[in-house]
Amino acid sequence: xxxxxxxxxxxxxxDEEFFEPKEILVxxxxxxxxxxxxxDMAKGVMGKSVKPDILVKDIDPLEFDAVAFIGxxxxxxxxxxxxxxxxxxxxxxxxxxxxxxxxxxxxxAKAGLLKGKKATVWSSESAQLKEAGAVYTGNSVEKDxxxxxxxxxxxxxxxxxxxxxxxxx
Numbered sequence: 001x002x003x004x005x006x007x008x009x010x011x012x013x014x015d016e017e018f019f020e021p022k023e024i025l026v027x028x029x030x031x032x033x034x035x036x037x038x039x040d041m042a043k044g045v046m047g048k049s050v051k052p053d054i055l056v057k058d059i060d061p062l063e064f065d066a067v068a069f070i071g072x073x074x075x076x077x078x079x080x081x082x083x084x085x086x087x088x089x090x091x092x093x094x095x096x097x098x099x100x101x102x103x104x105x106x107x108x109a110k111a112g113l114l115k116g117k118k119a120t121v122w123s124s125e126s127a128q129l130k131e132a133g134a135v136y137t138g139n140s141v142e143k144d145x146x147x148x149x150x151x152x153x154x155x156x157x158x159x160x161x162x163x164x165x166x167x168x169x
C-alpha cells in the first residue's frame with residue numbers, strides 16, 4: 001500500500017493545496033498521513049481545520065513513499081527548519097518522492113534539494129530558488145526526477161495528479 005505524508009503549517013496552511021491533492025490520493029487508494037509541528041488542530045488560511053496524525057520530527061522516511069510540503073503563508077516556518085530539511089534529504093536519499101507547493105519549495109531549496117533541478121514556486125519566492133541553484137521555470141507544476149514542485153493553489157489539482165503519477169511509476 002502506498003503511503004504519503006503531507007506536511008502542513010500549524011497555522012495558515014493553504015486549504016486547497018492540502019485538501020485537493022489529498023482527495024486525489026485517497027480516492028486512488030493511497031494512505032495519507034498529516035504531519036505538523038503540533039498535534040493540535042491546524043488551521044488553514046481559508047478557515048478549514050485538520051487534526052495532524054504525527055509530528056514532523058517523528059516522521060520515519062522508511063514508512064512513506066512520498067512527502068508533500070503544503071504551502072500557504074505559515075509554511076515559511078519550515079524554510080530554515082533543520083528537521084524539515086533532514087526529512088526532505090532523507091526521503092530523496094531513499095529515492096522517494098519529495099513534493100512542495102506554493103512557497104513550500106523554498107524549504108526544498110534551502111535543504112539543498114533543488115540545486116541544478118527544474119523547479120517552480122509562488123512567483124514572489126522565485127529569487128530564493130534561483131539563489132539555491134534551482135532552474136526556476138515559472139510553470140504551474142514542475143517534475144524533475146522524483147522532485148515535484150507547484151506554484152500555488154491554482155495548481156493544487158495538477159500537483160496531486162503528478163504525485164499520484166509518480167507513485168504509480
